[in-house]
Amino acid sequence: MSPGDGPGGAGRxxxxxxxxxxxxxxxxxxxxxxxxxxxxxxxxxLGSAVLRYSGIHGxxxxxxxxxxxxxxxxxxxxxxxxxxxxxGLLMFYSGLLTLVFTLASKQGTLKRTFGGGDDEEDDDDDxxxxxxxxxxxxxxxxxxxxxxVSLIGTALSIVFADQxxxxxLGGGADPNLIVYAALAGGAGALYRLASIAIWIERRPYAYIxxxxxxxxxxxxxxxxxxxxxxxxKGAIAGHALGMxxxxxxxxxxxxxxxxxxxxxxxxxxxxxxxxxRVPLVLSMWVVGYADIYLLSKFVDHSQLGTYHLASKAxxxxxxxxxxxxxxxxxxxxxxxxxxxxxxxxVGTARGTQFGYFWIMLAGTMLATAVMATVxxxxxxxxxxxxxxxxxxVAGGLVAPTVYRMTNKSVKYGxxxxxxxxxxxxxxxxxxxxxxxxxxxxxxxxxPLAMMGAFLPPTVFVFVKSQRGRSxxxxxxxxxxxxxxxxxxxxxxHALIDPGMWILEILAxxxxxxxxCLLCVAFGAIPKEHRAPLWAMVKGLRxxxxxxxxxxxxxxxxPRERKVVRRVVxxxxxxxxxxxxxxxxxxxDGDGGGNxxxxxxxxxxxxxxxxxxxVGGGAPGVPDDYERSxxxxxxxxxxxxxxxxxxxxxxxxxxxxxxxxxxxxAEPFDLHTLEAVLGSLQRGGADLWKRxx
Numbered sequence: 001m002s003p004g005d006g007p008g009g010a011g012r013x014x015x016x017x018x019x020x021x022x023x024x025x026x027x028x029x030x031x032x033x034x035x036x037x038x039x040x041x042x043x044x045x046l047g048s049a050v051l052r053y054s055g056i057h058g059x060x061x062x063x064x065x066x067x068x069x070x071x072x073x074x075x076x077x078x079x080x081x082x083x084x085x086x087x088g089l090l091m092f093y094s095g096l097l098t099l100v101f102t103l104a105s106k107q108g109t110l111k112r113t114f115g116g117g118d119d120e121e122d123d124d125d126d127x128x129x130x131x132x133x134x135x136x137x138x139x140x141x142x143x144x145x146x147x148x149v150s151l152i153g154t155a156l157s158i159v160f161a162d163q164x165x166x167x168x169l170g171g172g173a174d175p176n177l178i179v180y181a182a183l184a185g186g187a188g189a190l191y192r193l194a195s196i197a198i199w200i201e202r203r204p205y206a207y208i209x210x211x212x213x214x215x216x217x218x219x220x221x222x223x224x225x226x227x228x229x230x231x232x233k234g235a236i237a238g239h240a241l242g243m244x245x246x247x248x249x250x251x252x253x254x255x256x257x258x259x260x261x262x263x264x265x266x267x268x269x270x271x272x273x274x275x276x277r278v279p280l281v282l283s284m285w286v287v288g289y290a291d292i293y294l295l296s297k298f299v300d301h302s303q304l305g306t307y308h309l310a311s312k313a314x315x316x317x318x319x320x321x322x323x324x325x326x327x328x329x330x331x332x333x334x335x336x337x338x339x340x341x342x343x344x345x346v347g348t349a350r351g352t353q354f355g356y357f358w359i360m361l362a363g364t365m366l367a368t369a370v371m372a373t374v375x376x377x378x379x380x381x382x383x384x385x386x387x388x389x390x391x392x393v394a395g396g397l398v399a400p401t402v403y404r405m406t407n408k409s410v411k412y413g414x415x416x417x418x419x420x421x422x423x424x425x426x427x428x429x430x431x432x433x434x435x436x437x438x439x440x441x442x443x444x445x446x447p448l449a450m451m452g453a454f455l456p457p458t459v460f461v462f463v464k465s466q467r468g469r470s471x472x473x474x475x476x477x478x479x480x481x482x483x484x485x486x487x488x489x490x491x492x493h494a495l496i497d498p499g500m501w502i503l504e505i506l507a508x509x510x511x512x513x514x515x516c517l518l519c520v521a522f523g524a525i526p527k528e529h530r531a532p533l534w535a536m537v538k539g540l541r542x543x544x545x546x547x548x549x550x551x552x553x554x555x556x557x558p559r560e561r562k563v564v565r566r567v568v569x570x571x572x573x574x575x576x577x578x579x580x581x582x583x584x585x586x587x588d589g590d591g592g593g594n595x596x597x598x599x600x601x602x603x604x605x606x607x608x609x610x611x612x613x614v615g616g617g618a619p620g621v622p623d624d625y626e627r628s629x630x631x632x633x634x635x636x637x638x639x640x641x642x643x644x645x646x647x648x649x650x651x652x653x654x655x656x657x658x659x660x661x662x663x664x665a666e667p668f669d670l671h672t673l674e675a676v677l678g679s680l681q682r683g684g685a686d687l688w689k690r691x692x
Contacts, residue, residue, distance in 0.1 A: 071215065073378050076380060078235075083305070085305035085308060088307075090232075095289050097157065099281070106192060107278075108271055115654060137266065140258040143193065144260070144261075153186065157179075184240035191250060195210050209249075210249055219242075226238075286430065291396075292311070295443060306389070310389035314389075314393035351473040354409040364398070365395065368390060395451055399454040403422070403458045410461060422457030422461060430453035481518075547679055549687055552618075552676070559584075577605070582597065582601060602638075602639070605644075606637075606643065610672075610673070616679075635664055
């Protein structure tokens with residue numbers, strides 16, 4: 001997101017009279033008004049995409065976690081804190097199995113299929129020489145491999161359930177609890193790969209549907225089993241059932257993205273590709289999920305239950321900063337992202353992204369602090385001690401996110417090695433600090449250890465990047481103002497005692513509103529960013545950022561409009577759609593050499609799309625855009641093969657990245673053509689009612 005952009009499509013001066021036929025008499029913008037740094041082109045488009053993706057992800061994940069928190073509260077009302085602490089240990093064991101079952105295979109499958117994009121994937125400079133030539137086959141092999149490993153591991157857990165129950169929960173514990181935890185862990189392994197693949201395929205609504213449906217399934221199962229009197233056994237069994245149903249739903253949504261085949265050579269390639277991520281994944285998991293196990297060695301199950309509730313409440317809001325970072329994952333594979341960095345420079349683009357991430361982080365932490373007491377009120381009085389823990393635990397949970405986002409924002413050669421080493425150091429620091437702080441601070445020790453563990457590697461990565469060739473330009477004023485305002489408002493809110501829970505909620509919203517006003521008043525959002533930010537918000541509705549597809553179509557001849565309609569509305573391949581024009585001699589016979597009709601058709605349609613972009617006033621397009629891009633039909637034929645590729649999103653992304661890396665196409669050109677196609681596809685039937 002680059003708020004250096006102006007409002008998309010601003011400064012247009014177009015005369016629509018005489019807009020039919022080839023569009024004679026229409027006046028286009030000046031070259032100055034079309035420059036990307038003035039017209040809001042790719043930066044505003046990326047900003048709107050990040051807002052859309054992070055908004056969808058944030059709202060969806062908050063909804064999913066509200067449902068999960070509802071399940072937590074239901075269980076808390078049916079159990080004592082000590083029993084709730086046991087449930088936390090069972091969830092820890094379930095997550096541990098999921099980690100073991102997916103170790104290397106999950107990361108390797110995503111790398112082979114998508115070229116990256118895993119939630120643990122934070123270095124963006126990987127080479128793609130090991131990408132699969134058949135993503136469907138690779139993804140299917142990965143799914144089947146994880147399924148087989150999960151079945152074997154789950155079976156072993158069931159066989160040794162007695163021994164595991166005694167070691168984890170204490171002597172005399174019910175081994176059936178381990179059985180249900182193992183089933184949840186096995187299903188969770190497949191779910192983790194399937195659900196993240198949906199997100200990487202840039203299908204945000206399907207992803208949120210899955211992420212929301214899973215806790216709904218869990219809540220329904222948990223309530224039913226608890227009412228039946230099964231207690232903690234019903235809680236963990238309900239979690240297992242919800243995970244199984246969520247996994248089946250994910251696989252159904254992905255049914256067109258994988259083939260049910262397995263290849264031992266591909267499985268080996270997957271494990272080779274994911275092996276380098278094993279230390280990173282292990283380190284991040286230990287810091288994020290081993291807290292409750294470490295606490296269990298020093299505190300009783302009652303205190304553990306209070307901490308477990310606090311961590312569930314803290315995670316409810318801690319997902320928002322992660323959502324901002326996660327929104328960038330699928331967008332990084334698009335030409336739009338590459339175009340933004342090329343236009344504004346890596347340092348400026350990434351520094352601005354991190355600055356707005358930090359502002360969101362400050363607001364999230366403030367919201368956590370002022371709403372903590374309200375969140376705990378719905379639990380039984382025995383859990384009242386969770387309220388002061390919630391902001392502290394939230395701070396610990398977002399520490400890894402800050403480290404990841406810092407690494408994502410900076411740029412220097414071979415980021416992978418320092419990043420992985422930093423994560424490993426953070427893991428050992430976390431364990432060491434936990435062992436030192438828990439005996440002294442009790443349940444407060446682990447979140448303090450999380451924050452302390454990630455501070456050194458975060459500082460190291462940032463300092464190293466600033467000494468390199470591409471230092472990022474951070475908006476320090478904005479970050480400091482947002483942070484100080486959050487601290488002041490949070491301190492002031494802590495001084496008041498509203499009493500009634502309704503007044504507590506009102507006071508919390510007032511505090512958040514005051515923080516927003518202070519951020520605006522004291523320049524956390526610079527004046528020069530406000531108009532571009534508004535353009536980004538408007539871009540949520542006007543995804544073309546001022547581009548007018550109807551006017552762009554008016555610049556074409558009737559026969560050219562018919563070709564575009566066949567491609568966009570009827571889904572014809574360009575070879576069939578453009579056949580009348582090619583037969584009339586409009587193709588020049590040089591679309592890839594030797595009279596290749598498919599290549600000629602691709603090149604012809606790409607040329608038409610460029611004229612639509614110019615005619616419709618696509619934001620950021622210079623006056624000579626169409627003219628400067630014409631003439632190389634071989635290049636346009638390859639671009640057309642990318643735009644109209646019929647494979648999966650993974651296959652299409654690989655084609656686009658290769659075009660940019662090989663110097664065949666510019667990121668801005670690909671982004672513009674994709675944006676024009678997208679606007680035409682969203683135009684609906686009315687767009688095509690004009691006579692052709």
